[in-house]
Amino acid sequence: MKILIVEDEIKTLNGIEGLIRQLGEPYHVVGKARNGLEGIELALLENPDLIMTDIRMGEMDGLEMIKQLNDRRFSCKYLILSGYADFQYAREAMTLGSVDYLLKPMTKDMLKEALCKIDGILENEKASIRVSSFSAQELFERVFLAPEISGPVFRAEFYSRFEDAEELHLLLVRGENRFVDTVKKQIVEGLRQSMDPDRLLVCAQKGSQEIYMLIRGGEREAVKCLVGRQICRLYEKGLDDKVFSFHSFQGIENLEDAGKRVRDNAGWSLTLGRRQIISDERIRELAIQKFIYPSDLEQAIIRRINTGELGEIEDDIRAFVRFLNDKTYACADIREALVCLTVAVLYAIRKASYGVYENISHLNLMDWIRQLLFTDHYIQIMMNVLMQYRHYHDGLHHNAHPLVQKALRIIDQGYKGELSLEEIAGSLSVTPEYLSTLFIRELGIKFTTYCTQRRIECAKHLLADPNRKIYEVAGESGYGDVKYFCKVFKKYTGLSPGEYQKNQS
The missing domain is CATH 1.10.10.60 (Homeodomain-like)
Structure with missing residues (x-):
């Protein structure tokens, strides 16, 4: 049994490891973490059978770690290490899938009894699980979203459900924010219309910004046309802030490459703008121009920050974005230009007021820019930032x-x-x-x-x-x-x- 220990007290952590070592086979400690964040990282890396976790820890506690691993459909058992004061939390952990809890401090015999119980549960599950009983939908979710933990058995079963060199089509729907359930349902149901439900598999991680749809069979242009009509209906319902990236391929063994292709292609929304179905063919049609960074436009924006003349700075930012849209530039050039301007603006604000800069740095601004889907969103993001600086500047000098x-x-x-x-x-x-x-x-x-x-x-x-x-x-x-x-x-x-x-x- 592979065991991961998550415990913030180093003395307790090493003590538990020592007890497990004394118990010997079949128990092996494959990792030790000091908080929930480290625990998630090690769990995905080591794929343990059991995670022994404390509840109260810095960075991320044990309950939140279990919740996030459950959201990722991570499959393992949990043993809660609980003090008397944490008993209520231990009960909550049981509802999240925890097998048992141990009160600290524990003895070797207490630990052995708990591990034997879990070992028996694991053996029973191995004996009863039948991969063939999983639906194609369930297999798609496991194999596509969590390939590092699904394993070759699930992958082989999923692949066996498809014909050799079968025509397949993968559609990625991406938003800048996490999909709420109502919007996700609206998109999926909208795209399912006029399509045989047996041909469509859907998966999305809970709280993610992406939905994937795998469509089986059909000639490429016919499927793309059908999907396009349904997407147009979604646009009419106000969902034109989403990116739709489409790719056709042959053979289910190429699914992973297809996933990378639709994700990479989705970035071209910066070039193509809204209401476009992005595909390899659409990108190849573009006549990409050589990009030269508009330093003069950047300097005009920075000059306004330095002098405090912020009244017309939105016009300058719009001029910068308009420059990016006036010609057809590669999406990587556009994103790099937006990153460069953002860095310059943040540096100017930092020179003027570190306090404002510190407040802004908590917004994870660079992450927003790297995930940006459309250039017009950039104007809104930067004006929100600059309004914080303007509030400081006006308060300091005038109001x-x-x-x-x-x-x-x-x-x-x-x-x-x-x-x-x-x-x-x-x-x-x-x-x-x-x-x-x-x-x-x-x-x-x-x-x-x-x-x-x-x-x-x-x-x-x-x-x-x-x-x-x-x-x-x-x-x-x-x-x-x-x-x-x-x-x-x-x-x-x-x-x-x-x-x-x-x-x-």
């Missing part, structure tokens, strides 16, 4: 609450000394909690973040002088500890003080 403006003046005059939220709040006759809340509401960043920004701005000004020593700059910027100053400076600017000073000369 902030009078108390915040007074606090800013106190900080500007006293940033070289010790600054305390409590002292400034006291001088303004308000509570620290109220002043802190005002700062976040009016500027979008914390009081402490603004104080640090002010000191770093002073340091940048001083470092423009190549003769300044780093320790002098640290002291004049309000930092008594040079090492700490260097650490904070690099965090806020991306450069060490020495690197920044060299760049200024």
